[in-house]
Amino acid sequence: MALNEHRYALTVRWTGNLGSGTSSYRDYSRDHDIEIPGLPVLQGSADPTFHGDRSRYNPEQLLLTALAQCHMLSFLHVAVKHGVVVLSYEDNATGMMRLNRDGSGQFETVTLRPQVTVADPGHIALAGRMHHEANEVCFIARSVNFPVLHAPITTAGSP
Numbered sequence: 001m002a003l004n005e006h007r008y009a010l011t012v013r014w015t016g017n018l019g020s021g022t023s024s025y026r027d028y029s030r031d032h033d034i035e036i037p038g039l040p041v042l043q044g045s046a047d048p049t050f051h052g053d054r055s056r057y058n059p060e061q062l063l064l065t066a067l068a069q070c071h072m073l074s075f076l077h078v079a080v081k082h083g084v085v086v087l088s089y090e091d092n093a094t095g096m097m098r099l100n101r102d103g104s105g106q107f108e109t110v111t112l113r114p115q116v117t118v119a120d121p122g123h124i125a126l127a128g129r130m131h132h133e134a135n136e137v138c139f140i141a142r143s144v145n146f147p148v149l150h151a152p153i154t155t156a157g158s159p
Contacts, residue, residue, distance in 0.1 A: 011033075012032055012034055012035075016032065026051065030050065031044070032044045042057060043057065044058065045058055046059075067093065067138075068093040070140035071112050074135070075116070075134035078133045078134045084123045084130065086116060088116070088117040089114060089115070093113060106145075109148075109149060110148045114150070116153070116155075128152055128154050131150040
């Protein structure tokens with residue numbers, strides 16, 4: 001494998017056979033396990049709208065999670081590059097998915113709302129601009145075909 005290639009592997013295992021498999025739309029559970037070696041099992045299901053279990057993670061939530069995590073990690077990297085000391089970071093991300101008449105659907109947009117605290121009040125404006133740069137280097141944001149918007153709030157605080 002080349003140094004510029006990174007491969008990821010996991011197992012998704014359907015655990016929702018209630019006895020008759022997929023004999024009808026309502027005769028099976030959408031429950032499944034996501035298994036990644038060395039990590040706790042992540043329990044997944046469909047969104048409750050699609051007959052899923054609301055106590056398990058659904059793919060739409062996980063896509064939004066991946067975008068928010070990637071942006072945060074990219075932002076922290078960009079902060080180090082620019083000499084900006086970040087003291088805290090919290091994102092209240094939202095996403096909007098549209099369903100089509102044929103039963104398909106797609107995310108239309110995601111809005112990340114990072115609340116960032118930086119050590120130096122003189123870096124507040126720079127930190128606000130760094131979200132664009134973080135979006136440009138975020139692997140997940142670069143891989144989706146819908147806009148990933150940003151509505152950051154930056155404040156200064158003490159360590």
